Amino acid sequence: MKTKYVLILFSLILSVPVGCANETEVSDEVSGKYEETQENIFKKPPTVFISSGVEQVRGVLGPYSWSYCCNNGETIGIEASSDAPPNLVQNNEPFQVTSATPISIEFETAPIKYQVKTWNENNKVTGTYEEIDTSNHKGRTVFEILVTWEQGNASYSFLLDIE
Template identity: 40%
Template sequence: MMNFRILFFALTLIFLLSIIGCSVINDTNKIADNNSKVTDVSNKEDFGGSSESPTLKPPSLTVYVGEKIVRPSLGTYSWSVDNGDGTASGIEAGSSTPPELVKDSNPMQATANTNIELDFEVQPESYTVRIWGDDNNVVNSSVEFFLSGKGKIVYEVLAHWEQGTASYAFSLDVE
């Protein structure tokens, strides 16, 4: 009976200490857009320092379709930032394919000669525009944006920065 009490006390003590020990970790787990799954997070300890934390999300993208604005869905991304103290924080978020991300959105109307402009919050080092087919496969990839085909077309913009990469998805109804 005495051994049971000692074992119970020891297990309770270990449990409480592990909960207290984990409470000083700055939790950077954030749910990514579009029900994405976070697969890697930072465990930077926070002992009451600066409340400013680096942004663990890629810059936003705005797409201008003629005079109208499209806000693409943020898809899969990998992003890391230097904390300024010799450490880095990073996140990797996975998502569905671009056609799945935009399947419930209403595509904006466009014609073959509509002017399309990609406006990044921070200009990437490079980007690629992909066109996705009905069978969830990439049918075209280019470093320039162009309208092709007719009907609902799903576009993915895959952008690269020094801090990482990000995928953005949107659809247009091309007449």
């Protein structure tokens, strides 16, 4: 009788690692599939830069609405607020350019669409554009770039000093 219990106990001990190994293999396979689909998914909005061709400046991330999937298949949604663009960049060193300097917008990941706005020191929008055009501005000017991606949208602020 004792031998029977020992054999049952021994077979139970041997079956536990086999069960765990199978669970691990399945878990690794599922995780691998999620990693493949998440390869191009950001957990926060991608970075946006502006460039004069010589220098490049990173935008200050403002308010955004963003979502992404977790490894368990659930979706996480983030709604972040912030101050107005002039207040976000007021203590930054301005990007020095002339009114003839062409400014390009560079995206870490290509967006679906974007729009450029200018702001005054009273936190009022003074113009809406398709690109950054420095030819119509002088002095310290705040540019905001509103960007839309598949995962959501975000605002980036830049302070330029235009001669």
